[in-house]
Amino acid sequence: MTKHVAVLTSGGDAPGMNACIRAIVLSCERAGYRVSGFLRGYNGLLEPDRITLTAERMHNLIQQGGTILHSARCERFCEEDGLKLAARHLNEAEVDTLIVIGGDGSFHGAHALKAHWQGQIIGLPGTIDNDVDGTDATIGYYTAIETAVNSIDKVRDTADAFDRVFVVEVMGRHAGFLGLSAALASASDFVIVPELFSEAQATLAQIRQQIMQRQQRRGPVSYVIVLSEHVWPGGVTRLCEEVSDITGLEARPVTLGHVQRGGSPVSQDRILAVKLGTHAVSLVGKDVTDIMVGISSGAVVNVPLQTTWQKQKTLGEDARATALCLMNQRYQD
Numbered sequence: 541m542t543k544h545v546a547v548l549t550s551g552g553d554a555p556g557m558n559a560c561i562r563a564i565v566l567s568c569e570r571a572g573y574r575v576s577g578f579l580r581g582y583n584g585l586l587e588p589d590r591i592t593l594t595a596e597r598m599h600n601l602i603q604q605g606g607t608i609l610h611s612a613r614c615e616r617f618c619e620e621d622g623l624k625l626a627a628r629h630l631n632e633a634e635v636d637t638l639i640v641i642g643g644d645g646s647f648h649g650a651h652a653l654k655a656h657w658q659g660q661i662i663g664l665p666g667t668i669d670n671d672v673d674g675t676d677a678t679i680g681y682y683t684a685i686e687t688a689v690n691s692i693d694k695v696r697d698t699a700d701a702f703d704r705v706f707v708v709e710v711m712g713r714h715a716g717f718l719g720l721s722a723a724l725a726s727a728s729d730f731v732i733v734p735e736l737f738s739e740a741q742a743t744l745a746q747i748r749q750q751i752m753q754r755q756q757r758r759g760p761v762s763y764v765i766v767l768s769e770h771v772w773p774g775g776v777t778r779l780c781e782e783v784s785d786i787t788g789l790e791a792r793p794v795t796l797g798h799v800q801r802g803g804s805p806v807s808q809d810r811i812l813a814v815k816l817g818t819h820a821v822s823l824v825g826k827d828v829t830d831i832m833v834g835i836s837s838g839a840v841v842n843v844p845l846q847t848t849w850q851k852q853k854t855l856g857e858d859a860r861a862t863a864l865c866l867m868n869q870r871y872q873d
């Protein structure tokens with residue numbers, strides 16, 4: 541019988557999700573599989589709310605941000621009755637393979653569904669946070685870096701004009717991949733991400749010392765700090781006040797927020813999305829389930845879903861050392 545593949549996007553949307561859906565649908569068409577999309581994350585499995593996906597619908601889609609399947613969070617899916625209902629609806633729709641594009645939270649959900657549904661489950665990493673272990677990058681991460689860097693470049697212009705301090709808050713949930721990459725690529729002066737932050741007073745002292753040294757060497761200066769969300773006690777506004785207090789300089793907060801989730805995906809995200817989507821379809825019907833398809837040193841890999849959250853993904857020693865050398869410890873002996 542013809543295989544039926546279903547796909548959904550869950551959790552924070554990320555640029556490139558549409559590119560991934562397109563790759564899945566076209567690969568399924570080539571293999572002779574039927575494809576459906578469940579709408580609004582796991583909510584679509586519960587209601588149920590499902591559409592047929594055709595190759596025609598995929599035209600002109602690769603460059604579009606967001607997700608045509610919509611995304612959402614779904615509390616009921618975390619409960620046993622929600623998981624059982626989803627399994628019932630998947631069986632009624634005669635779905636053979638469910639592909640979930642999302643972050644580690646969505647993978648928790650996909651793994652939990654495994655206990656109630658016999659079909660094949662494949663996760664594809666889609667989140668701007670890049671906080672999924674087992675893959676070097678997640679779909680959406682590269683575009684979010686680009687978006688943040690473009691904004692920080694603009695902030696730098698006005699910071700220079702006024703010799704002001706700016707603190708730019710970026711997303712990342714509890715991970716510093718986006719913050720660190722955006723700071724490095726925008727030549728920011730200081731970066732505060734969860735992995736490099738330990739104590740507020742010591743950090744403030746470091747910032748003050750840097751600004752003073754720069755002023756001694758060059759006179760009035762601008763100074764751009766990139767701050768990951770959820771790190772600074774009191775948030776970006778409080779950090780600005782504290783920096784002003786210790787330096788006597790004007791400091792302004794900028795919160796980039798959900799802008800980082802939107803926009804047309806950059807090529808790197810599109811390529812990642814199509815590679816992972818195509819590979820996922822090549823696994824349909826094979827004796828492999830409860831896995832994520834990711835990328836490791838340029839090669840597509842399958843890893844058990846559980847490994848994606850059991851270990852916290854680390855920033856990488858090179859990125860860390862570069863950040864300290866060019867930013868946080870630039871003026872230290």
Ligand SMILES: Nc1ncnc2c1ncn2[C@@H]1O[C@H](COP(=O)(O)OP(=O)(O)O)[C@@H](O)[C@H]1O
Binds near residue numbers: 550616618644645
């Ligand atoms: N332990 C869990 N059991 C079942 N479903 C879960 C679990 N954790 C998360 N989910 C589902 O995944 C959704 C998305 O998770 P979330 O952490 O918000 O986003 P992301 O997938 O981007 O990390 C949740 O709203 C919920 O429906």
Ligand SMILES: O=P(O)(O)OC[C@H]1O[C@](O)(COP(=O)(O)O)[C@@H](O)[C@@H]1O
Binds near residue numbers: 551553669
């Ligand atoms: O859209 P919301 O619910 O405000 O969530 C914001 C969070 O979603 C993200 O943009 C993406 O996170 P997830 O991919 O884990 O859902 C985070 O960077 C941010 O902390």
